[in-house]
Structure formats: structure tokens, C-alpha cells
Amino acid sequence: MKKLLYSAVILLLILLTACQNNEKASSEKKDQPAAEKQVEDTNGKEAAKDEYAELKKAPELPQTVKEISSYPAGPFANKNFKENKEEITARLDKLPKLKEDADQEVLDAYWRTLVSLFSKDYKDPAYLFEEMKVKSFGDPEIKDPRYQFKDHLNVEIILDSSGSMAEKMGGKSRMELAKEAITEFAASLPKSANVALRVYGFKGSGSDSDKQMSCSSNELMYSFAPYEEGKLKDSLNKFEPKGWTPVAASLQKAKEDLSAYPEENNTNIVYLVSDGIETCDGDPVAAAKELKESNVSPIVNVIGFDVDAAGQKQLQEVAEAADGLYANVTDQSELQNEFNNAKEIAEKWDTWKIKSNSDAIGTALFRGYDIIALDNDWSQKSFDEDTNIMDTLLYLRDEKEVLTGKNYRYISNKEHERRRMIIQLKDQFAKDLHNINDLTYEEMKKQIEDKYKQNSGN
Numbered sequence: 001m002k003k004l005l006y007s008a009v010i011l012l013l014i015l016l017t018a019c020q021n022n023e024k025a026s027s028e029k030k031d032q033p034a035a036e037k038q039v040e041d042t043n044g045k046e047a048a049k050d051e052y053a054e055l056k057k058a059p060e061l062p063q064t065v066k067e068i069s070s071y072p073a074g075p076f077a078n079k080n081f082k083e084n085k086e087e088i089t090a091r092l093d094k095l096p097k098l099k100e101d102a103d104q105e106v107l108d109a110y111w112r113t114l115v116s117l118f119s120k121d122y123k124d125p126a127y128l129f130e131e132m133k134v135k136s137f138g139d140p141e142i143k144d145p146r147y148q149f150k151d152h153l154n155v156e157i158i159l160d161s162s163g164s165m166a167e168k169m170g171g172k173s174r175m176e177l178a179k180e181a182i183t184e185f186a187a188s189l190p191k192s193a194n195v196a197l198r199v200y201g202f203k204g205s206g207s208d209s210d211k212q213m214s215c216s217s218n219e220l221m222y223s224f225a226p227y228e229e230g231k232l233k234d235s236l237n238k239f240e241p242k243g244w245t246p247v248a249a250s251l252q253k254a255k256e257d258l259s260a261y262p263e264e265n266n267t268n269i270v271y272l273v274s275d276g277i278e279t280c281d282g283d284p285v286a287a288a289k290e291l292k293e294s295n296v297s298p299i300v301n302v303i304g305f306d307v308d309a310a311g312q313k314q315l316q317e318v319a320e321a322a323d324g325l326y327a328n329v330t331d332q333s334e335l336q337n338e339f340n341n342a343k344e345i346a347e348k349w350d351t352w353k354i355k356s357n358s359d360a361i362g363t364a365l366f367r368g369y370d371i372i373a374l375d376n377d378w379s380q381k382s383f384d385e386d387t388n389i390m391d392t393l394l395y396l397r398d399e400k401e402v403l404t405g406k407n408y409r410y411i412s413n414k415e416h417e418r419r420r421m422i423i424q425l426k427d428q429f430a431k432d433l434h435n436i437n438d439l440t441y442e443e444m445k446k447q448i449e450d451k452y453k454q455n456s457g458n
Contacts, residue, residue, distance in 0.1 A: 051096055056105070058112035061418065065425050069124035072309030074117045078330045080384075081391040089400075091117065092392060097402040111411045115418070118388040120381035121312070121328050122422075123374060125429045146299050150267045153193040153349050154224060155342055156257055156298075157182055158250045160274040160305070161202035162214075165241035167275075169331060174275055174305055175241045177332040183236065185339035186227045190350040196257060197222035197232070200250045202239035214243025215280035218253055224261075247274060247318070248282025251291050258296035267349060268298035269342050270322075273335070275305040277314045284314065288322035299345075300324030303338050371433045378426040386419045 062068040076088055098110060159182070165175040186195050203217035204210030221235040251272070258268050270291070278284045288300065300322035304315045312328055319326035329335045393412055397403040403411070 052106050052109060055096070055109040055113050058109055058116050061112055061115055063421070065125060065429055068422065068425070069122045069126075071119055071122075072312055073121035073328065074115070074119040075308070076117050076388065077120050077385075078306075079388075081388045081395075085395075088117075088392070089395060092396065093400065095396070095402065098404070098407045100404045100406065102407060107407060107410050108414070110407075111414045114389050114392060114411070115385075115415075118385050118392070120385045122378055122381060125374060125433065128370060128374060128433065145263060146267070146297055148267075149349060150263070150265055152261065152266045153190065153269075153346060154196070154258065154261050154266055155189065155193065155269045155271070155346075156196040156198060156224070156254055157185075158198045158200070158254055158270065158272045160245060160247075160276070161199050161217075161239050161241050162243055162245045162276060162279070163201075163206040163241055164275050165305075169306065172332075173241070177335065178273055178305065179236045181332055181335045181339060183232065184336065185343065186232055187229065188343050189227055189346050191226055193226065193346055193349070194224040194261075195222070195227050195232075196220060196224040197235055198250060198253060198257065199239050200246050201243045202241070204243040206243055211244055211280070215246045215249070217243065218246055218249050220253070220257055224257070244279045245274065245276050246280035246282060247272070247278040247284040248287040249280065251284060251287035251318075254298075255291050255294050255296060258294075258298060262295045263297040266296070267345070268296050269345065270298040270300045270324075271303065271339065271342065272300070272315075272318070273303045273305055274315065275307055275311070277307075277311045284318045285321045288318045288324075292322045292324075298322075299342075301338065301341060302326045303335065304328040305335065306330050368434070371430060374433075375426060375430040378422065382419055382422045382426070386415060389415050 059071075062071045075091075076084070079088065081088055095110070095113070098106065102110075159178060161175065165178070166173050168174075169177060182197065189195055198218070198220050200218040201214055202219075204214035206214075221238055222232055225231075254270055258270075261268055291298065291300065300319065301324055302315050302319040302322070304312055304326065307315065307328060315328075316326045325341070327334075327338050329338060390412065393403065393408055393415070397405070397408045
């Protein structure tokens with residue numbers, strides 16, 4: 001009997017334990033969906049929160065002349081919406097759809113994104129006096145010894161032959177356009193002027209395995225000598241776009257090339273033509289500074305050939321370090337115009353070699369033309385930029401249907417405000433520049449620097 005009772009107690013304990021375990025498991029099972037639901041809810045909120053995250057990364061828009069001229073040109077800056085609709089809409093179609101009740105922060109971010117795609121490369125009025133310095137070459141009022149007449153004129157062109165120079169622009173590669181422009185420019189130089197051509201990045205490829213070979217390819221293809229058509233043509237045929245971009249090394253080599261021509265008796269000019277940033281681990285800004293401070297002290301002109309925002313930033317810094325000029329060009333005619341700056345110096349130098357002459361009235365007149373040209377440049381760029389953005393908004397509203405009427409009106413009003421602001425700033429600086437045009441070069445330089453270079457609030 002005791003044995004039977006003992007077995008019954010054991011059985012009861014087993015049953016009680018099993019029940020407790022089942023209840024615990026059941027309880028955990030019931031609690032699990034709630035926890036999972038909470039995680040899902042949190043993830044849903046995070047997804048909604050991040051929906052416009054990329055838009056909000058768009059940079060703040062410029063409000064002053066200095067900020068506008070420093071703001072990077074967009075990837076579609078030089079493309080008309082209607083003529084390049086397929087390419088542009090492929091990028092626009094990646095933008096998120098805006099909700100009817102999208103808040104101001106999201107709408108402003110959307111607008112900033114559109115501006116960043118189409119923003120133009122506005123020239124800085126603060127650097128206008130550098131271009132005027134070229135036109136005033138030989139004027140005794142200019143204290144910079146680089147712009148005084150010397151016995152000899154030497155021009156060195158440094159050309160980027162990296163792989164990206166093979167990209168097409170209007171049916172021809174960047175390299176083909178550059179070679180044609182260089183040939184035309186060299187042919188225009190005075191017979192007694194010396195010209196040289198240095199080329200970099202023409203060996204190997206863009207692969208990591210070829211980096212060392214490509215970065216070390218940096219050669220003086222045409223040594224300093226008066227222009228000879230056949231000889232220069234042969235030099236230009238020696239290379240094609242291939243590899244990497246050793247900008248710093250090329251500037252260091254240029255200093256060596258010019259070492260036989262000290263500034264005391266030589267007017268030295270260097271043109272750097274590149275379509276991208278340094279990729280060979282050099283410091284092109286430091287190299288430019290060394291070139292400027294050397295005993296050859298050349299006038300340095302840096303030309304960005306259809307470069308992106310990062311490339312523009314670095315090349316501008318290179319030009320500033322060399323106390324030179326920077327220009328971003330997008331086609332052959334603009335490239336040729338930049339070479340024409342040196343051509344003007346060459347023509348004045350050639351005239352001086354025959355007979356020295358100065359005409360203050362003519363100088364003021366040419367300055368006036370430059371001011372008008374800058375005024376027109378800002379006007380045209382503002383118009384083109386505004387047209388592209390408005391065509392884009394119509395596409396997003398009517399064809400893509402990602403903008404409601406309400407959101408379209410808000411963003412289009414913001415764009416119209418931006419256009420009015422740019423025109424007002426442009427009108428003011430043009431008026432200021434015309435008002436000081438009759439001053440001496442040095443007085444004019446100081447006023448331009450004070451108003452548009454140092455004071456970013458104007």
C-alpha cells in the first residue's frame with residue numbers, strides 16, 4: 001500500500017512540473033508576437049524616418065556672391081533638360097515621391113537637391129582683376145614683376161593624359177580637343193617666344209597594378225624652343241590618354257624645366273590642363289606654392305577640363321597657391337579662350353619688343369568689356385539654370401507624378417526667389433565694378449578684393 005501511495009505522489013509531481021513548463025512555454029509564445037510587433041513598429045518608423053535622408057544631405061544653398069561662385073557646378077550644369085532628357089530623368093527617377101503633407105524641411109531638401117544637380121559655375125568677381133592684369137600686362141602701375149616686360153617669353157603647357165581624357169565631348173575626346181587647342185595656341189605665339197609641352201599619365205592604365213608606371217610617366221615632349229609646326233605635331237602624336245594623374249610631380253618638373261629662365265629677364269607662363277584631381281599621392285597645392293616662390297616665378301593658369309566638384313576644388317586651390325588663375329571649361333572654344341589670355345600677353349610683349357606704348361583710355365575700355373562680359377555670363381547662367389530646374393519640376397509633377405500641385409508651387413517659388421537673388425547680386429557687383437573702372441589698377445584691385453574676396457557677406 002505504501003509503495004502504491006509513493007508511486008502516486010511521484011506521478012502527481014511529474015504532472016505538475018509538466019503543466020508548469022507548458023504554461024511557461026505558452027506564456028513565452030504569447031509574449032513573442034508582441035515583442036516582434038514592437039520591433040516591426042520600430043523598424044517601420046526608422047524606414048519612414050530615413051525616407052528622405054539622402055535628400056537632406058544636399059548642401060545648403062549659397063546666399064552671397066562669394067558663396068555662389070564657390071558652390072560646385074552640378075553634374076547637369078552644361079546639359080539642357082530637353083536635349084538630354086533621357087540622361088537627366090534617369091537620375092531624377094531615383095528621387096523619392098513627396099507626400100502631399102511633406103514638411104518644409106523635406107521640401108527645402110528636395111529643392112536643394114535639384115539645385116545641386118543643375119547649378120552653374122559662376123565666375124568670381126574677386127578674380128576679375130587677375131584677368132585684367134593680363135590685359136594690363138606691362139603697365140607700370142602693376143607691382144607684380146611677373147606682369148612686367150622682360151627680354152624673353154617662355155610658355156610651358158602641362159597636359160593631362162590620364163584615362164579620363166579619352167571621354168567624348170561632342171563627338172571628339174577631351175584629348176583630341178586639347179591637342180587642337182594647343183596647336184592653334186602655339187601657332188599664334190610670336191616667332192621669338194619659346195613654347196614647351198609636358199605630358200603626364202600617358203603610360204599604363206587606370207588599374208592599381210599600373211599605378212606606379214603611370215604616375216612616373218611625366219615627360220617633356222616638346223622642349224623649350226620657338227614653335228615649329230611639324231615638330232609639335234610629332235610631339236602631340238606620341239601619346240594618348242592612358243592612366244593616372246600626377247599633378248604635383250608635373251608642377252615640380254615644370255620648375256626644373258624653367259630653371260634656365262629666371263624671372264629677372266624672363267616672362268614665364270605655365271598652363272596646367274587637367275580633367276581631374278591628383279591620384280598619385282602627391283600634394284599639388286604645395287608643389288604650386290613652391291613653383292610660385294621659385295626664382296622662375298611663372299604666371300600660372302590652371303584649366304579644369306569639364307571637372308567634377310572635387311576636381312574644381314583642388315584645382316582652384318592649386319591656382320590660389322600659385323597666385324594664378326583658375327577656369328573650368330566645358331568645350332574647346334572655352335579652352336581656346338583661356339589660352340587667349342597668354343596670347344594677349346604674347347602680343348603685348350611682341351609689340352613692346354618693337355615699341356613700348358601705353359593707352360590709359362584703351363585700358364579702361366577693355367576693362368569695361370570684361371565687366372560687361374562677366375555681367376552677361378551670370379545672367380545667361382542664371383537663366384539656363386532656372387530653365388532646367390523649372391523643366392525638371394514640370395516633369396516631376398506632370399509625367400512622373402511625384403510632386404503634387406502644392407509641393408510644385410512651393411519649390412518653384414523657392415527657385416524664382418533664387419533667380420531674383422542672383423540677378424540682384426549680379427546687378428550690384430556690375431555697378432560696383434563699373435564705378436571703380438577709372439581707378440588705377442592697384443586701387444581697383446584693392447576695392448575688388450575688399451568687397452568680393454574677403455567679405456563673404458556681399
